[in-house]
Amino acid sequence: MMFKPMHDLNPHQAYRIKKLKRQLDKAESYEEWKTIALKLDDESGAQEWKYDNSSPYFDAEIISHRLNLLRKYQLNKRVVDLIYILREGLSHDIANIGHPMLFAHTYIGTKKLIEDYIEEVSKSLIFIASQDCDSLSLQQKLEFFENCQLSYGQPAMMFSGGASLGLFHSGVCKTLIEQDLMPKVLSGSSAGAMMTAMLGVSNAEEITQLLTGESFYSEAFHFRSFKELVQGNGGVADVRYLKKFLIENLGDYTFKEAYEKSGLDINISVAPYDVTQEDARIMNKYTAPDLLVWSAVLASCAVPILFPPVRLTSKRYDGVHTPYLASIRWVDGSVRSDFPQEKMARLYNINYTIASQVNPHIVPFMQSDAERFRTDLLSWPQRIVRKHGKTIAMDVMNFTRDRVGRVPTVRRLLDHGYGIIDQRYYGDLNIVGNYSLRHYQYMLQNPRPHLFKILQREGERATWAKLSSIEAHARIGKTIEHCLTQLKSNSIKCDAVESHTSQTPHDSSISAQASG
DSSP states (O other): OOOOOGGGSOHHHHHHHHHHHHHHHTOOSHHHHHHHHHHHHHHHTHHHHHTOOOOSSSOHHHHHHHHHHHHHHHHTTOHHHHHHHHHHTOOTTGGGTTOGGGGSSOSSOOOHHHHHHHHHHHHHHHHHHSTTOTTSOHHHHHHHHHHHHHHHOEEEEEEOOOGGGGGHHHHHHHHHHHTTOOOSEEEEOTHHHHHHHHHHTOOHHHHHHHTTSGGGOSOOOOBOOHHHHHHOSOOSBOHHHHHHHHHHHHTTOBHHHHHHHHOOEEEEEEEESSTTTOOOEEESTTTOTTBBHHHHHHHHTOOTTTSOOBOEEEEOTTSOEEEESTTOOEEETHHHHSSOHHHHHHHHOEEEEEEEEOOTTTGGGOOOHHHHTOOSGGGHHHHHHHHHHHHHHHHHHHHHHHHHTTSHHHHHHHHHHHHHHTSOOOOSEEEEOOOOHHHHHHTTSOOOHHHHHHHHHHHHHHHHHHHHHHHHHHHHHHHHHHHHHHHHHHHHHHHHHHHHHHHHHHHHHHHHHHHO
């Protein structure tokens, strides 16, 4: 968060801010965290920033004009004009109001103008869906909101890899579910694939139990002895233990069956061991409906060196397990596609993504929003170094591949390395672990209650700081969803009443004939 420079604060104010920051770090719930965060925004002067509409990051004039029109049309019940202005700007990022820097100045909220605009759009949508809007038929309202849902899109949640550090994801999920902000489209690779799949094969009641952590306490990692390593071609860890863990916790569900149970669209990233055979894929109910979920997760967890590559298994119509692309072996999807944003956007009409990033080779290099979007002169050297550093690393790998690429093992390692460097590891909203050296000791530990509690709480705390931004992004989409649900419910009731009414005269005539 960005505050006034310390030299602009009087000593007593600086002391209060430091004290509040310490309290914030010790908060035990989101409600407690939010109360302290609001006090911090007051003390630091961030509240004043909210009421200043001047900003290089969004067009305040457009938003102000649209806000006035929405209020005017709703007050005067000018429904046709209201629908016109809503359709014209039905985007979560109209006039750039979703820019990350608009949420980097405060702990809670953003510009008051933006908050008022989002609130007014939601009120306008609720008005159109309500009985007070009597100039539209129920069918017209349904068509309007169905078009709105298609036009506005939906969010996606993406979980990175990270071995046991992936327990951090459980804290992210716990917080988002408690605040009714969990997207219905999920993706994961490696450890993130486990989290995605466990949610995807669970109903609402089972998810609550899942987030207590009991399902995670298992011997997923079992390291092979030196003698076994010398004798076999497997990885450092024994894949049989991981496979047993996954089958026990994910059952015999295919992607299609998982969706029918949970209502969640889950996507698992996998990559071919030999990059010349096949491009990286995301497995889901569309691309692989009959593939067993545990099989895809096992492949996605097959980190090169740690686990050997695996083959995929699908379930035939009669329940028999059969090979899936039998000639191809698969590995961890994060080596080529940790966050498959573009592929999911095409399948699910995604408008923005939330990324939970815990990959140990990525987190230390992640930048905050303030660092990523700085445009001042002092930021240029770092930008140049980061950009050209990536280019040089990829050029070196290309050069090496051309020289020693005939050796299959070397070629494969270089191809995977190239894929790791060339990826995009950011979502539109990013929840990132705050690492110290001890986190690298956690990586290959089998999940235990104490480790689960530590990492889950870290995930919760990291998410608390992002909730204000996530809520602002989600508010209009959630309103459209709730209005559409209510209208569909009303439509079913109306159909039932009409059906009953149409049958009543017929029943009466039969009764009359019988009595006659």
